Amino acid sequence: MLKAADRVNVEEHFQSSHTNNWAVLVDTSRFWFNYRHVANVLSVYRSCKRLGIPDSHIILMVADDMACNPRNPRPGTVFNNANEQINVYGDDVEVDYRGYEVTVENFIRVLTGRLSPSTPRSKRLLSDEHSNVLVYMTGHGGEGFLKFQDAEEISNVELADAFEQMWQKQRYHELFYMIDTCQAESMFQKFYSPNILAVASSKVGEDSLSHHVDPKIGVYVIDRYTYFALEFLETVEPGSRKTMGQFLRVCPKHQCISTVAIRTDLFPRDPDKVPLTDFFGSVRNVEILTSTIQLDNVTVARDDGEYCR
Amino acid sequence: MILLHFLVQHYRLFPKSLGDVLTTYQVQELHLSQTQGVWRYDKWGYPPEDAAPGAELLVWFLPQASNIDKLWSDLVNALSGLFCSSLNFMDSKSTVIPRWTFRPAGLADEGYSLQSARVRYSALPKEIVCTENLTPWKKLLPCNSKDSECKSSAVELKQTLTLVYDPPTTNRNGKQDWNFRNTYSTSLSSQCPLASSSKIFVDMESANFAPFTLKPEPTRIETFRRVGEIKKYAVYDLKEVLGKQGKIDLTALYPGVMQFSDIVPPPVYASRYVTGYGLEKGGITCQIHNTLSENITVIYMETIPWFLRVYFNSLKVENNGATIKPFKIHYIPGKDRSQPYQLELVFRLRAQSTTKISLSFDRAFLKWTEYPPDANHGFYVNSAVISTILPTSVNNTAVQQHGSTIEDSMNDQSEQLFLRLHTESLLVSLPTPDFSMPYNVICLACTVVAIAFGSIHNLTTRRFQALDPSKQKKGILSKIKSKLFKSSNLENSKSDSSGKTESEADKSNQKDDLKDDNKDDKISNDTEPS
Numbered sequence: 001m002l003k004a005a006d007r008v009n010v011e012e013h014f015q016s017s018h019t020n021n022w023a024v025l026v027d028t029s030r031f032w033f034n035y036r037h038v039a040n041v042l043s044v045y046r047s048c049k050r051l052g053i054p055d056s057h058i059i060l061m062v063a064d065d066m067a068c069n070p071r072n073p074r075p076g077t078v079f080n081n082a083n084e085q086i087n088v089y090g091d092d093v094e095v096d097y098r099g100y101e102v103t104v105e106n107f108i109r110v111l112t113g114r115l116s117p118s119t120p121r122s123k124r125l126l127s128d129e130h131s132n133v134l135v136y137m138t139g140h141g142g143e144g145f146l147k148f149q150d151a152e153e154i155s156n157v158e159l160a161d162a163f164e165q166m167w168q169k170q171r172y173h174e175l176f177y178m179i180d181t182c183q184a185e186s187m188f189q190k191f192y193s194p195n196i197l198a199v200a201s202s203k204v205g206e207d208s209l210s211h212h213v214d215p216k217i218g219v220y221v222i223d224r225y226t227y228f229a230l231e232f233l234e235t236v237e238p239g240s241r242k243t244m245g246q247f248l249r250v251c252p253k254h255q256c257i258s259t260v261a262i263r264t265d266l267f268p269r270d271p272d273k274v275p276l277t278d279f280f281g282s283v284r285n286v287e288i289l290t291s292t293i294q295l296d297n298v299t300v301a302r303d304d305g306e307y308c309r
Numbered sequence: 310m311i312l313l314h315f316l317v318q319h320y321r322l323f324p325k326s327l328g329d330v331l332t333t334y335q336v337q338e339l340h341l342s343q344t345q346g347v348w349r350y351d352k353w354g355y356p357p358e359d360a361a362p363g364a365e366l367l368v369w370f371l372p373q374a375s376n377i378d379k380l381w382s383d384l385v386n387a388l389s390g391l392f393c394s395s396l397n398f399m400d401s402k403s404t405v406i407p408r409w410t411f412r413p414a415g416l417a418d419e420g421y422s423l424q425s426a427r428v429r430y431s432a433l434p435k436e437i438v439c440t441e442n443l444t445p446w447k448k449l450l451p452c453n454s455k456d457s458e459c460k461s462s463a464v465e466l467k468q469t470l471t472l473v474y475d476p477p478t479t480n481r482n483g484k485q486d487w488n489f490r491n492t493y494s495t496s497l498s499s500q501c502p503l504a505s506s507s508k509i510f511v512d513m514e515s516a517n518f519a520p521f522t523l524k525p526e527p528t529r530i531e532t533f534r535r536v537g538e539i540k541k542y543a544v545y546d547l548k549e550v551l552g553k554q555g556k557i558d559l560t561a562l563y564p565g566v567m568q569f570s571d572i573v574p575p576p577v578y579a580s581r582y583v584t585g586y587g588l589e590k591g592g593i594t595c596q597i598h599n600t601l602s603e604n605i606t607v608i609y610m611e612t613i614p615w616f617l618r619v620y621f622n623s624l625k626v627e628n629n630g631a632t633i634k635p636f637k638i639h640y641i642p643g644k645d646r647s648q649p650y651q652l653e654l655v656f657r658l659r660a661q662s663t664t665k666i667s668l669s670f671d672r673a674f675l676k677w678t679e680y681p682p683d684a685n686h687g688f689y690v691n692s693a694v695i696s697t698i699l700p701t702s703v704n705n706t707a708v709q710q711h712g713s714t715i716e717d718s719m720n721d722q723s724e725q726l727f728l729r730l731h732t733e734s735l736l737v738s739l740p741t742p743d744f745s746m747p748y749n750v751i752c753l754a755c756t757v758v759a760i761a762f763g764s765i766h767n768l769t770t771r772r773f774q775a776l777d778p779s780k781q782k783k784g785i786l787s788k789i790k791s792k793l794f795k796s797s798n799l800e801n802s803k804s805d806s807s808g809k810t811e812s813e814a815d816k817s818n819q820k821d822d823l824k825d826d827n828k829d830d831k832i833s834n835d836t837e838p839s
Contacts, residue, residue, distance in 0.1 A: 030682055030683060031683070065437045065439060067439050067440065068345060068437050068438065068439035068440075076439065076440055089440060090440070091440060091444070092444055093440055093441050093444060094393050094441055094444055094445065095393050095441040096390070096393065098393070098394075098395060098441070099395055099437075100395065100398070100681055100682065101395055101397070116386075118382065118383040118386040118387070119386060119390070120386060120387050120389065120390025120391065121390065122390040122391075122393075123389075123390050149682040150682050150683075151681075151682040151744075
């Protein structure tokens with residue numbers, strides 16, 4: 001029998017009111033000189049995995065292959081730093097959509113769930129109304145659009161509509177949208193669905209800049225915003241109490257040169273009270289007991305208890 | 310390679326993720342390979358397991374399967390998710406039904422292979438292999454699973470990983486020495502506990518002309534005869550070796566620096582290339598070299614994408630100028646946007662000569678949505694598959710089709726060896742449009758319309774009235790202004806470029822008038838400023 005005291009603990013544990021985490025990480029750039037975009041998306045992928053989101057809950061879309069590219073002087077690796085300390089590609093990476101499969105159509109189909117019946121599970125976003133979804137996009141963008149692979153664009157209106165479809169179909173509980181491109185703010189300006197928190201690496205009229213060149217590889221290896229974001233995320237552990245508010249303040253103007261823009265009006269909670277692991281991690285509030293608890297068979301009426309919804 | 314004969318319900322060593330896929334899509338036998346790079350047959354001989362460049366998939370479906378095309382397209386989607394590879398592009402535009410080239414390697418009912426409609430073959434030469442494909446491949450290995458109830462079944466899963474290293478280049482001293490630490494950054498410290506046998510074989514054939522010593526000492530040296538050739542392997546039984554020493558860092562030491570000399574090419578090798586120039590026509594030629602002193606029969610299979618429209622009457626097989634008539638030809642022409650051109654030939658390669666097969670094609674115009682994002686890179690053509698039976702096993706360590714492990718090849722009593730070769734894949738340019746042209750045209754057309762139409766509209770819809778400047782009273786400031794603006798006013802009123810300057814000029818005139826406090830109704834401009 002659960003005692004009243006235990007019942008209070010249970011309530012505390014389920015305060016965040018989401019039960020699972022998903023991540024959709026998209027790199028939209030092709031060609032070797034866009035190495036930094038692949039490094040960007042793999043940095044976020046690495047953080048998500050490290051903080052607990054399993055591969056089955058991450059949809060990773062990478063438009064081109066950098067690690068095994070014949071031009072890569074460090075084969076099988078993607079670094080985000082000239083001193084080559086962290087190989088963000090790693091040993092245990094699963095890319096769900098790669099190469100020519102990264103298209104606007106596939107991206108919107110993944111978000112809205114309108115995929116052909118033969119699509120395998122690893123390529124589906126199987127989120128429900130209790131899922132917190134992290135959507136990260138990087139590539140080349142402009143005012144109101146994001147370029148996919150030099151061949152097509154997704155506009156901010158299409159993206160806002162896709163998120164609204166997700167809301168109507170109850171495919172997310174809360175959504176965190178992160179974008180690292182030029183004029184990134186324009187991509188979230190048209191959002192109108194509730195429970196979305198958004199951060200962009202630059203305001204309209206500004207370009208997001210890359211951080212530095214690795215002369216041994218010969219290309220820019222990371223973008224400024226994602227570099228500092230990763231630096232912040234590397235200090236976070238699964239049990240960390242760091243908040244989203246702190247994350248939104250990462251990369252002030254003197255570091256990023258562009259101004260980081262955020263959008264909190266659609267988000268009901270105060271970002272300073274939201275733990276970072278609500279979006280980046282997959283933290284289960286589990287208490288391990290060594291004693292046995294006897295549970296009686298109880299018939300419960302349907303409208304009994306707030307957390308039986 | 311997976312050979313599946315019975316429906317499998319219990320999984321002990323066989324991975325469940327793969328087993329589920331195979332039972333759902335009623336697969337009897339599946340061969341999937343992913344390759345990065347090109348195997349140099351003329352320098353390296355034959356690989357243990359031959360594979361096409363890029364990704365290649367060959368599937369036989371169970372006899373009771375129906376609607377195989379649908380099963381195939383669902384299967385490639387499921388496999389693309391399982392192996393993190395774009396196998397879903399293996400649709401009807403790139404899939405063929407080979408007739409003679411492939412035979413089931415596992416258990417099958419008699420006469421099964423004659424019903425070739427149950428087989429499907431496709432290849433994606435552009436597909437890359439990287440860690441993301443090795444991660445799921447590694448997860449199929451049984452050594453992470455726990456032991457559970459065993460149920461007998463006839464299932465075989467064969468996973469092969471082939472890597473090529475070049476020690477004299479990677480070593481700084483020019484010697485051919487190699488060891489596990491340098492090659493794999495670690496020594497071998499454990500073997501799979503579920504394995505009934507775990508062995509390392511070192512091919513000692515090259516020790517005849519470049520002797521080397523192995524450390525630690527092998528468990529035994531096996532010398533055996535295979536198809537008339539003497540083969541020598543050093544065998545390490547890992548159960549014994551690891552039991553004694555705990556780990557093994559296998560090292561081969563050569564006494565001196567590598568001696569380079571002419572390499573004797575293997576019995577049969579081939580090279581294939583694109584011929585012709587320009588973006589209208591072209592040709593494909595394949596040269597197959599036979600260095601043996603006897604004739605051998607060869608099956609040659611090509612799959613050419615639909616946008617290279619092949620002329621079957623241009624097919625020529627020649628040897629030193631003499632035309633060779635193939636024993637059998639199987640040709641299925643392609644259909645635009647639905648199926649590729651498929652060619653299978655069975656013919657004889659004359660001893661110690663080169664046979665050339667050539668075809669010509671026309672390049673098609675694609676619709677602008679059919680081009681990939683990097684259209685100027687070109688389009689890939691599958692490699693050709695050459696199958697033959699050799700009377701010798703020189704340069705060949707492959708395991709035969711009826712065997713499973715390298716040990717089986719030691720007991721191989723057959724007098725002939727089956728050989729499969731894949732040629733290089735080809736890269737062909739198609740006439741490619743300039744994709745920025747729609748944008749350029751829109752910009753140009755809009756600019757012309759805006760300038761020309763705008764000006765003509767202004768000219769035709771504005772009413773102009775003549776103003777007599779001398780009749781207007783002006784202050785000192787307006788006099789100075791009128792002097793300054795006088796010449797520019799004349800120029801502006803003459804130019805047709807925009808109504809704006811005219812109205813600006815008119816506006817300044819208006820201001821002059823107002824400053825004068827002159828309420829004369831001499832405002833001439835009827836239109837709003839542009």
